[in-house]
Amino acid sequence: MNPSIEGNSRPAVLINLPYAAGAVPEAVARRLDLSPEEWRLEHWRLIDSHLAAIVKKAAVFERATEQKECPVIVYPYSPLVADPWGLWASELGDRHAPGPALAARTTAGKALTAWSPRDRELILGRTVEPFYRQIEEAAEKLLAASPLVLVVTLRSFSPDPLPFEKNQRRPRPQVCVSPQAGLTPRGLADLAGGVFRTVHWWAELGWPQDRGAALPPRLAGHPRVRALGLSLRRDLYLDERTGRPKPAAESVARVLRTVFNNFDQELARVARRRLERILKPKESPIIKAAGK
DSSP: OOGGGOTTOOOEEEEEETTSOOBOOHHHHHHHTOOHHHHHHHHHHHOOHHHHHHHHHHTEEEOSSSEEEOOEEEOOBOTTTOBSSSHHHHHTTOOOOSSOBOOSBOTTOOBOOOOOHHHHHHHHHHTHHHHHHHHHHHHHHHHTTOSOEEEEEEEEEOSSOOTTOSOOOSSOOSEEEEOOTTTSOTTHHHHHHHHHHHTTOOEEESOSOOOOOOOOTTTTTOTTEEEEEEEEEGGGTEETTTTEEOTTHHHHHHHHHHHHHHHHHHHHHHHHHHHHHHHSOOOOHHHHHHTO
16 A cells, blocks of 8 residues: 555654753763753753653544544654764754764853764764654654654753853744645645634744754655754743742643644645646547647
8 A cells, every 4th residue: 555645644843842851861961061050051041841742642632433543753862962963962052064963062051072083973863863764654653544643852951041052032922833845745834823713823934943943864855754943931840949830731742742743734634735746647649630
């Protein structure tokens, strides 16, 4: 079966959370040489485990005929060990090509260990590459039965710009939608914005986090894989003074569930349109000429 032309196959949404966990291998922690207080600050600024709990709830939604569950893949390490998409590394002001990065400094500006090429290879091989493989394998499994797969990268940002951030504009929107030309289906960002507007959330394209749509190397350029970045302002669901989730976290999960469901339906529409183009009978040149 070729799912790209199979009428009964369904598109799929795959979610990845690159900044929701903060494990640090002991050998790396020793080399980074940060105090417990410095680590607490970095984890507060860079890592959002509460978002993971919300997204896992949102990833399950009901259709008319079935229950749908989107795979959720969580990167298990701190971005100070290795940043899988280079998104925070970019925010920290490091110049690098898109892709995995080792941070050169903390969010407080402290210079970090300059890793040797061999150490860099080992760190990325043991942290980022397994994360990429998980996404690739999940996408390939979905592609066996789905004409289109959308990889959504979800992260969060503080309501107030942090000292290291390049964009200090205030006030900040509640949601940032980050499409990328060539990776994000046309109209998908507007679709997400429409859902957020119905709940009176202020959504912006590419502000304050301009990048977000990301794919691992084996999926980049795949004709049936697309990507989109979504970022939420933390005070929608988190009291940053106490570090505890607000009661509103449940409603945030419901909003995201609607977004994922709408993405799924829109991808189905796109897939049907592709199918119609593929199956549309081609008019014979002779008949075409006779009709003139």
